[in-house]
Amino acid sequence: MANTEKSRATEAEADLAGRLQLAAIIESSDDAIISKTLDGVITSWNPGAERMFGYTVSEAVGKPMLMLFPPDRVDEEQEILTRIRRGERMEHFETARVRKDGGRIEVSVTISPIKDVHGRIVGVSKIARDITEQKRSERQLLDAVREMRDIRAALDEHSIVAITDAAGKITYVNDKFCSISQYSREELLGKDHRIINSGLHPKDFFRNLWTTIGKGGVWQGEIRNRAKDGSLYWVATTIFPRFNEAGKPLQYISIRTDITQRKADEADLQRFAADLAEKNKELETIVYTVSHDLRSPLVNVQGFGKQLNRACEKIQAAIAGGRDGQVAAADLKAPVEVAIPQALRFINAGVTKMEMLLNGLLRYSRLGRIAFTIQPLDVNELISEITAAMRFQIDETKSEVRVEALPGCLGDRVQTSQAFANLLDNAIKYRDPKRPLRVTISGAVRDGMSVYSVSDNGIGIAPDHQSKAFEIFHRLNPENGSGEGLGLTIAQRVLERQGGRIWIESQEGVGSTFFVALPTVAVPANAV
């Protein structure tokens, strides 16, 4: 029995030691460990609970557990007690509680029934852990993830995005990348960017790009790429390298914007600026020429005006010197028969010339304001109309005009017709009197342009004079008939405004060929 007693004492000792150990664990735990009655009255309160909720043991024990519940959670207590009474256990139940100072904390609680030796439920134990901080970081993380997701969505809305691995293999492309490159995602993933390389950048261009991003730098530039169908597009590109903690390249993120239109606009702008500079130079030349040509008749008007003055003075002197109203006819003869008619002739010619120049100038300036109707033209029909209208001139000069089959073109009917009529008129005007005039009109399509030639066997133009043929008011042969020196100038301006061109090849004494190029009409594929 002594043995039994001894073992009992040992058992009691062991039990006490175990209880003390448990008490020590409870004392030192960071978690709040609380027990309460089945009515919800607090029966024990560890230092962890004291730190978590701010109530001391004496403030807490004997008080209802409900004092820790925030107003919106008071219903929980009834449910907890009901479930405990049924012997259930609640693990890691996340909820909120209120501290003594009113601060709300988030807690994870495990609630279990306390049973007596007979297995009856006599109380409730509750272990609570403050997860306020953990919850806050979770929320922050979630917010950060959401923010990243939205930023990425915004980026995808605006930009062409691709990500490659360190070796340059594409690991991600967004819809915009697929759409502009015309490749499907499946075609792009695993490939590198050479798939869209246009071959239009020098090798150095990409070498510089890789050097920059390989060293961890951000590369920015404008790249011309080739889509699947072979068409080209421009992208403003930023490539951002990502490195791992060891400093090795991890990914390259490229963000691009389609600037194809901007590039086209820039090219247009440059072309317009060049055109404008060209037009300005032309205008300067015209102003220079016109001012000279207007001044020339003015010199005559004033010079011969003075001659009229002197003639008047002579007549007045003769009258003053006459006797009994008789003036010697010889004294009047020179001024009246020579000086005055000559002066009047030049003054009148000068005035007529100035009027003609001004009219010509107005006609030229109006060209800039004419609204053109560009349409497909049947040039064969156009030329036969012109030759019909000029039939009298052609027959009168015993000329022969041969017209070959001509391609169509795009142009303004009236203006193009006038340009051709002018060329034919010039051919007749500058024919060689020594031989009958032969004019051949032919045409062919070259590089998208219908090129026509009007070729004659007339007097021709010496090389020195050819460049001046299109100059305003320039007349190659002023003695030769009428004309204001505007025909070719106007033809040139009209053709250029229609996207065309006119030029000349000529050999003095042999003949001239005028070439007219206008945009050709698109030939249907089945007609080739």
Place this chain on the structure above:
Amino acid sequence: MTPEAPVILIVEDDEGHAILVREVLETAGLGNRIRHFRDGQAVLDFLFGIGGVPAHHSGHSFVVLLDIRLPKVDGIEVLRRIKSDSEMRKLPVIMLTTTDDSREVDRCHQLGCSVYIQKPVDYEKFAEAVRRLGLFIMLLLVPPIDGK
């Protein structure tokens, strides 16, 4: 044998201008012979001959009154051709024109024109300029073209 007075070559497409210049020169008392050419090609043909046949001007001397804007070959080109010929470059060339464009004036001087006179619209000024030109021509000892 005293050298004969230089022949004045007026190269002027405007007949009125040519008459006015000629009258003023005569009024100023210049007795020189005057020849009138209506375009640049005509005076070049006269000076250099036509179609490779050289002109014979041995013992003659000329003064050229040259307009800039001329049909066929313009005055600047005529000036350039005269001044790039080893013989003809001796000829005094007087540019007589309505142009006052400074670039044009500079170009004429660079090419070696002797005098540049702007044709003033004002007749009195014009007459005065040509009159002084006449004196200038009289004073000028124009070397005759060497015979070849």
